[in-house]
Amino acid sequence: MPDIVLTTLNAKYSHAAFGLRYLYANLGELQPRAVIAEFDINLRPLDIAEALLAREPRILGFGIYIWNVAQTTEVIAALRRVRPEILIILGGPEVSYETEGQKIVELADHVITGEADLKFAEVCEQLLLPGRRSSPALTENPGSVETRPAAGLPKIIAAGVPDVSRLALPYDFYTEADLAHRIVYVEASRGCPFTCEFCLSSLDIPVRQVPLEPFLDAMQRLLDRGLKQFKFVDRTFNLNIATSKALLKFFLARHQPGMFFHFEMIPDRLPAELRTVIAQFPPGSLQFEVGIQTFNPAVGALISRRQNYERLADNFHFLRNETRVHIHADLIVGLPGETLESFGAGFDRLLALGPQEIQVGILKRLRGTPIIRHDAEWQMVYGAPPPYEILQNKLLDFATLQRLRRFAKYWDLIGNSGNFVAVAPLIWAAAGPGARQAPGDEKAPPPSPFQAFLRLSDWLHARLGRTDSIALARLMEGLFEFLTRERGHDSGRVIEAFREDGRRTGRRETPAFLKESGTADRADVRVRDRSLPKRQARHWAP
Numbered sequence: 001m002p003d004i005v006l007t008t009l010n011a012k013y014s015h016a017a018f019g020l021r022y023l024y025a026n027l028g029e030l031q032p033r034a035v036i037a038e039f040d041i042n043l044r045p046l047d048i049a050e051a052l053l054a055r056e057p058r059i060l061g062f063g064i065y066i067w068n069v070a071q072t073t074e075v076i077a078a079l080r081r082v083r084p085e086i087l088i089i090l091g092g093p094e095v096s097y098e099t100e101g102q103k104i105v106e107l108a109d110h111v112i113t114g115e116a117d118l119k120f121a122e123v124c125e126q127l128l129l130p131g132r133r134s135s136p137a138l139t140e141n142p143g144s145v146e147t148r149p150a151a152g153l154p155k156i157i158a159a160g161v162p163d164v165s166r167l168a169l170p171y172d173f174y175t176e177a178d179l180a181h182r183i184v185y186v187e188a189s190r191g192c193p194f195t196c197e198f199c200l201s202s203l204d205i206p207v208r209q210v211p212l213e214p215f216l217d218a219m220q221r222l223l224d225r226g227l228k229q230f231k232f233v234d235r236t237f238n239l240n241i242a243t244s245k246a247l248l249k250f251f252l253a254r255h256q257p258g259m260f261f262h263f264e265m266i267p268d269r270l271p272a273e274l275r276t277v278i279a280q281f282p283p284g285s286l287q288f289e290v291g292i293q294t295f296n297p298a299v300g301a302l303i304s305r306r307q308n309y310e311r312l313a314d315n316f317h318f319l320r321n322e323t324r325v326h327i328h329a330d331l332i333v334g335l336p337g338e339t340l341e342s343f344g345a346g347f348d349r350l351l352a353l354g355p356q357e358i359q360v361g362i363l364k365r366l367r368g369t370p371i372i373r374h375d376a377e378w379q380m381v382y383g384a385p386p387p388y389e390i391l392q393n394k395l396l397d398f399a400t401l402q403r404l405r406r407f408a409k410y411w412d413l414i415g416n417s418g419n420f421v422a423v424a425p426l427i428w429a430a431a432g433p434g435a436r437q438a439p440g441d442e443k444a445p446p447p448s449p450f451q452a453f454l455r456l457s458d459w460l461h462a463r464l465g466r467t468d469s470i471a472l473a474r475l476m477e478g479l480f481e482f483l484t485r486e487r488g489h490d491s492g493r494v495i496e497a498f499r500e501d502g503r504r505t506g507r508r509e510t511p512a513f514l515k516e517s518g519t520a521d522r523a524d525v526r527v528r529d530r531s532l533p534k535r536q537a538r539h540w541a542p
Contacts, residue, residue, distance in 0.1 A: 001055055001056040001057070002033055002034055002035040002055055002057055003030075003033040003034070003057060003058045003059060003128055004027070004030065004033055004034035004035075004057060004058070004059045004061065004124055004128075005034070005035055005036075005037050005052060005055050005057040005059070005060050005061070006020045006023055006024055006034060006035070006036045006037070006061045006063075007020070007036070007037045007038065007039065007052060007060060007061065007062055007063070008020055008038060008039070008062060008063035008064075008065070008068065008072075008092075009039050009040060009041045009043075009048070009068035009071050009072055009075075010038055010039070010040045010041070010068075011040065011041060011067045011068070012040055012042075013040050013182070014181070014182050014183055015040075015182065015183055016038070016174065016178050016182040016183060016184060016185065017036070017038050017063060018170070018185040018187075018233065019063050019091075019092065020036050020038070020063055021036065021170035021171075021173045021174065022117050022167070022170045023061065023091075023116065023117060023120050023121075024036055024170065024173055025167075025168040025169060025170040025172075025173060026117050026118055026120075026121055026167055026168050027120075027121050027124070028121055030121060030124055030125065030128065033128070035055065036173070037051065037052065037055065039051070041067065041068050041071050045071055045074035045075045045078060046078055048075050049075050049078040049079050049082070052075075052079065053079070053082065053083060057086060058086065058087060058127075058128065059086070059087045059088075059089060059124060059127060059128070060079070060086055060087070060088050060089070061089045061090075061091065061120060061124075062076070062088065062089070062090050062091070062092075062108075063091060063092045064090050064091065064092040064093075064094040064095045064104065065092050065093060065094050066093070066094050066364070066366065066386045066387050066388070067386070067387070069094045069095075069104060069386055070385065070386060072104060073103055073104040073107070076088060076104060076107045076108065077107060080107055087109050087110075087127055088107065088108045088109050088110075089108065089109060089110045089111070089112065089120065089123060089124075090104065090105065090108045090110070090111045090112070091111070091112040091113075091116040091120065091159075093200055093366070093367070093368075094367060094386075095111050095113070096113040096114055096367075096368065097113070097203075097367040097368025098367045098368060099111055099113070099156055105155075108155075109155070110123060110153060110154075110155055110156075110157055111155060111156050111157065112157050112158075112159050113156060113157070113158050113159060114158060114159035114160065114161070115159055115161060115162050115190075116159045117159075117162050117167050118159070118162050118166070118167070119157065119159035119160075120159075123153065123157060126153060127153075161206075161208075163208075164190060164208045164209070164210050164211075165210075165211050167210075169210075169214060169215065169218045171186065171218040171219075171221065171222055172218070172221065174222070174227075176225070179222070179225055179226060179227045180226075183229070183231050184222070184227055184229065184230060184231065185231050185232075185233050186219070186222075186230055186231070186232055186233070187210065187232060187233045187234050188209070188210050188212075188215055188232065188234055188237070188243060188247060189207055189208060189209045189210060189234045189235075189236070189237075189239070189240065189243070190207070190208050190210075190234075191206055191207035191208055191235070192207065192235040192236055193206075193207055193236065193239065194236075194304075194305070194306065195304045196293070196303055196304060196305045197303045197304050197305075197369060197370045197371045197373070197374075198293075198303060198332065198335070198363060198364070198366070198369055198371045199366075199369065200366050200368060200369060201235045202304075202369065202370070203368060203369070207236065207239060207240075209240060209243060212243060212246060216246075216247075216250055219250065219251075220254075223254055228256065228258045228259045228260065229259070229260040229261075229533070230251075230260070230261050230262070231262040232261070232262060232263045232264070233264075234263070234264060235264055236264070236265075236266050237263040237264055237265050238263075238265045238266055238269050238270065238274060239266060239269070241271060241273060241274060244274055245273055245274055245277060248274070248277040248278065248281075249277055252277060252280055252281060255281070255282070255285065257282075258532065259285055260284070260285055260286075260287065260532055260533060260536065261285065261286055261287070262287045262289065263286070263287070263288055263289070264288075264289045264290075264291070265288045265289070265290055266307075267290045267291065267292060267307060267312040267315060267316075267329075268307050268308040268309075268311040268312045268315065269311075269315075270311075270315040270318065270319075275318060275322075275323075278319075278323050278325060279322055279323045281323070281324060281325070282324060283324035283540045284324060284326050284532045284536045284537065284539065284540035285324070285532070286323075286324075286325045286326065287325070287326040287327075287328060287536060288319070288325055288326070288327055288328065289328045289329075289330070290316075290327060290328065290329045290330065290355070291329075291330045292307075292312070292329055292330060292331055292346075292350055293305060293330060293331060293332045293335070294331065294332065294335055294338060294343075294346055295309065295342075295345065295346035295349050295350065296337065296338055296342045296343075296346060297309075298337055299335050299336070299337040299338045299342070302335075302336050302337050302374065303335060303336065303371065303374075313353060316353040316354065316355070317353070320353070320354040320355075324540070326356050326357075326536045326539060326540065327354075327355035327356055327357070328355065328356070328357040328359060329350055329353075329355040329357065329358050329359070330358075330359045330361055331343070331346060331347060331350060331358060331359070331360055331361065332361050332362070332363050333360060333361065333362050333363060333390075333396075333401070333404045333405075333408065334362060334363035334389075334390035334393060334396060334401060334404075335363055336371075336374040336377070336378035336380065336393065336394075337378065337395070338395065338396075339395045339396070340395075340396060340400060340404075343404075343450075344448060344450035344451060344454075345448075345450075347360070347449070347450040348448045348449050348450050351449050351450075356416075356418075356536075356539045357415075357416040357535070357539075358411065358415060358416065359412075359416070360404070360407065360408035360411055360412075361408070362389045362390060362401075362404070362405060362408065363389065363390040364382075364387050364388050364389055364390075365380070365382040365388040365390070366388065367388075377394075378393050378394045378395070379392075379393050379394040380393045380394075381393065403454065403457065403458065405467075406457050406458075406460075406461050406467050407453065407454055407457045409467035409468065410453075410456070410457045410460055410461075410467060411453060411457075413467075413470065413475060414427075414456075414475070414479070415453070416535070417535060417538070418505065418534075418535045418536075418537075418538025418539045419472065419501060419505060419507070419538060420479070420501055421500075421501060421504065421538070421539065422497040422498075422500040422501045422504075423479060423483075423494070423497045423498055423501055426483050426487070426489055426493075426494060426497055427449070427452050427453055427456055427482075427483070427487070428447060428448070428449040428451075428452035428453065429489075431487040431488040431489055455486075456479075456482055459482055459486060460478055460482070463478060464478065472507070473510075473511040474511075476498065476511045476513075477511045477512065477513060480494055480495075480498070480511070480513045495513070495514065498514060499514070502514075504538070505538045
């Protein structure tokens, strides 16, 4: 039985725990005495506790994140009652800041704050190999913090920023099942040079580059084992242009059908040497996650976010007009100083730039982030349990934020899914003469896309009463009713848009309004590229 079990509760089974593999890779001589055991948040806490106890560990190392802290607290509480002698060590962003008052911290023996890749091994050596001389950083100046008498270690142990060139890379510890069925995460750099106050990465300075040659060797081994989809977690992939170009050229030279690469990029930094390489990738094989967050310069200044909107727009135009990149862009609802009108204007501005997906995120008050400095002035009120989402502020009351939460959910189902590429623009397109209008609307200009979709969102919620677990056929029927009855579009025009989307996606659902119209023939259904992820394939179907 292993002495050390590294474990976490992933948000989904398909997410492989990158951090655990880094810890395992850097255990040194203790590695043969350790195993990785992954679970997900949909499992019962008692069942997870049972599975962990079956391993008979001496040390349990838990990765704690915003999405799993509540469930993991239940697991550890059960373990404490059943096997109190097991040593429990926590790490991860959720317990790296503001540890006081956290129930999960009270239950643990030790908490390693910061990047624990090397520090976890040091702590385990101290606990399992007591004859070894311990690291001074583990024993000096414990102060008044609680300690475990047998170990003599402080409860809260700060991990310094590790030199990434010293780290053993974790990629060989992805299993064949991981490569076949799960998202495989990789990183070529750590840290972020920016100081956006809502983001934990703003605390992760400086940016450190993983040595390129061993990293590319590791990527080649993953390719040799058949991996085709790589998700880079670097916060600023295109910060170091030379490295970015080398990575892109490496994958382009080895590209095969079905390969897919996800990168987070700085939106206003895309020089010519990168553009040349990016333009050579096949449709849908590159995805850029582009964090815009706000188009309001005053809000950007409040939260210490710097970006050049003119260059940003130019880069979007290049990506949409001269490449086949799939663009996933982010906006945040609830930032201090952002009104409903300014957010809507920013949404319209982003939509006009043409990204395939717009993620409308709700502001979260992550532990340790300096966004709290705005709490008093902007009357920021956040939810107490994770994920600590904004509930209301000075400019957006609770009811308005609830509307925007629903807007975000419905936009993901309709605007982002790739199921309604032809239908979605009808939501804000000029309507026919039969459109219903509120008093005074007769002289008003056409609604903006944001205003039009917010109206749809309100209408759908009134009809469906929910934002999730909606059958695709039911959603299609709701959209058809809204577009024809509420917006006054000609039914033939709407049906043809639905047919176009059906041909492109190859979907099997045929709602009643298409059957009744006699236009459900799918003889001309196109074959989408099923080697790409589903959403990207829908957007890039021929």
